[in-house]
Amino acid sequence: MQLTLKYFAILREQRGLSEEVIETELATAAEVYRELKDTHGFSLNSNQLRIAVNDQFVASDTILKSGDTLVFIPPVAGG
């Protein structure tokens, strides 16, 4: 299936881009992150992230479907 990934803040910098489309057969955001972390050397651990799919917060074990937009949300620091 096809996923759109958006990157923000430290992940955007470590990935070197803000958005990409990937092909994957991995079922959940947690699995996708594990693979990306290995590939790109992301410093954050998955337990530091929250997940958004299609601009909604979801659990990291939510089953993804083709066309989803997936965002890994680093620890926030607004205010």
Add this chain to the structure above:
Amino acid sequence: MQLTLKYFAILREQRGLSEEVIETELATAAEVYRELKDTHGFSLNSNQLRIAVNDQFVASDTILKSGDTLVFIPPVAGG
């Protein structure tokens, strides 16, 4: 002894003036208020008041001396 009395808010209205000088031999603010309440029909009871002498809060049984400026402070409502 001579005392200057200043009146504020409801006491000022009930007394009909802001300031007066009185002659008295009463020793404390509590005694002075009791007499004034009888004379002028002040509606507040002495337990609703705080006392200031010479622009300082004092206890109502503080002994007064000639030349003191005495203020009976109605329940406050700032803010």
Add this chain to the structure above:
Amino acid sequence: MFCIQPSPIQIEKLRAQCLADRAGAYTSFEGWVRDLNEGQKVNSLEYEAYQVLAEKEGTSILAEARERWDILSAVAEHRVGHLAIGDCAIYVGVSSQHRAAAFEACRYIVDSVKDRVPIWKKEHYTSGSTEWINCHKTIESG
């Protein structure tokens, strides 16, 4: 300095006194004249103060806040005279490095001013009657 004065409160001026490079948080409180109190429609208000003692007591409250909390600045001003609905009667502003101190100190100052500072409020109702707030007659003799 706690200030009592009759002209409209200059919020921007007070806020500016709290600016500091080390400040990360600023909390402010405004007391506005509202049109209803305990079910009665209010037309306008009069505030009266025992100015010398009010400023002294208010200044003590600001000093207490600076002692108790790790804050950088605290300002407060109270207006007196005739006020209309929507007018700002009191302004309190507190800056600090971290927000908890600013919130807590600001609340402390507002609560203490209402509790301790010799300022009185007379409400004018649309019914034509007036009342000095908190000065109802009680039954108990004194």
Add this chain to the structure above:
Amino acid sequence: MFCIQPSPIQIEKLRAQCLADRAGAYTSFEGWVRDLNEGQKVNSLEYEAYQVLAEKEGTSILAEARERWDILSAVAEHRVGHLAIGDCAIYVGVSSQHRAAAFEACRYIVDSVKDRVPIWKKEHYTSGSTEWINCHKTIESG
């Protein structure tokens, strides 16, 4: 409405949205960029937001505050982009009839925004280094 935007926050405009004849209390919070964080001298900051979700989550927080406390209005805005020392990064304002609700709701909104809204802060230090706040590497594997 919770708004994320890159231009200086217009405090007076936000405050005006909270005015109401029934309002007796107004509490506001401002987060200012400060020159020191955890012992390091800060030169400037960058805020970045996941705008759609940040505005959605911020708007939910304002709605929660309106549900939980008896308030009249609540507004909030967060700035993004490059900010200098002293700049206002976040503004929250709450009006209510009585002050307790305004104070508590304002604090709740600020705390919740810092906790939940996807906004990130990168500090630029005078030393030349930079850091995404709260994104230190941890030892635990994940």
